[in-house]
């Protein structure tokens with residue numbers, strides 16, 4: 001960590017930066033992009049790779065040492081390996097990862113590895129093609145499985161599979177997904193369905209809680225052991241009786257805001273300090289207007305030091321919880337969408 005690493009009002013450092021490289025996606029997962037139409041970011045506003053690299057340098061000078069490329073679907077961004085190569089050369093970047101839906105992964109995996117990408121997380125909610133079609137509203141399941149199969153042969157280790165676990169949708173596949181993960185090999189992380197912007201069909205009845213997941217998996221496998229706290233990592237990890245592991249991200253029922261060290265940069269340079277934040281900071285305009293490294297640093301420092309966000313904890317306190325943001329508001333401000341700010 002740099003000597004002048006910054007902390008927010010709750011003394012949380014800024015270590016983890018998620019960079020959304022595009023708001024476009026080739027799937028329409030019902031928990032993320034359920035609507036028929038979307039308002040897209042204007043192309044002229046998208047940060048160039050040089051701009052992303054410059055901002056990353058500023059963030060790194062203040063404590064960021066982990067970067068995750070995301071979207072939208074990051075592999076829809078042309079020449080992504082070029083950006084990977086610019087970022088992977090930065091001394092001090094401990095971890096460079098990407099979250100993808102896997103559809104285009106097999107085509108790009110070699111180039112990404114050669115460019116220095118460290119780890120890959122692939123989202124996979126079901127092993128059943130018919131379910132995948134209905135959940136993602138696209139016919140891409142075979143391509144996703146091919147993408148997942150391509151990761152280990154390309155030389156990646158530490159691969160993860162992210163599954164949004166939903167009641168009545170895929171809750172009968174928890175053990176099947178863990179078994180599939182062993183074959184990849186990849187650690188499966190079950191994510192509770194969150195009422196983030198974009199999740200306009202969210203209802204608490206569809207949330208499969210961490211407690212229920214553990215109960216079902218205990219019924220299937222026998223006693224499950226919690227593993228030691230991983231600090232700011234969102235997933236709590238558990239071991240099955242045979243020692244193999246899986247994770248649960250319980251953002252909805254047991255949020256981990258108290259240790260949250262992550263923030264998000266959208267493809268057009270808006271910086272959000274919480275997944276639930278309704279306001280972000282425009283870093284693109286100062287950058288394009290010629291702000292110096294020190295000026296950008298001061299801007300980011302001021303905002304982070306004022307950070308009080310605990311979005312998921314605040315949501316938990318709400319009674320009669322409904323989807324977070326109405327569709328009309330999302331259409332008027334696409335920055336509020338999960339697929340824009342990067343999951």
Ligand code: SAM
Nearest residue numbers: 031032071072073100101123162193194199343
């Ligand atoms: N398109 C890529 C993908 O799906 O992996 C990257 C972006 S996507 C927004 C990142 C992650 O957010 C995915 O693992 C997805 O499952 C998760 N996600 C999206 N909407 C969610 C929701 N309402 N609740 C929980 N997780 C969600």
Ligand code: SF4
Nearest residue numbers: 025027029032072101
């Ligand atoms: Fe699904 Fe990811 Fe696309 Fe959202 S951004 S619709 S989670 S593939």
Ligand code: SF4
Nearest residue numbers: 257260274275311312
């Ligand atoms: Fe961090 Fe906000 Fe998520 Fe809480 S809700 S863990 S503060 S991003």
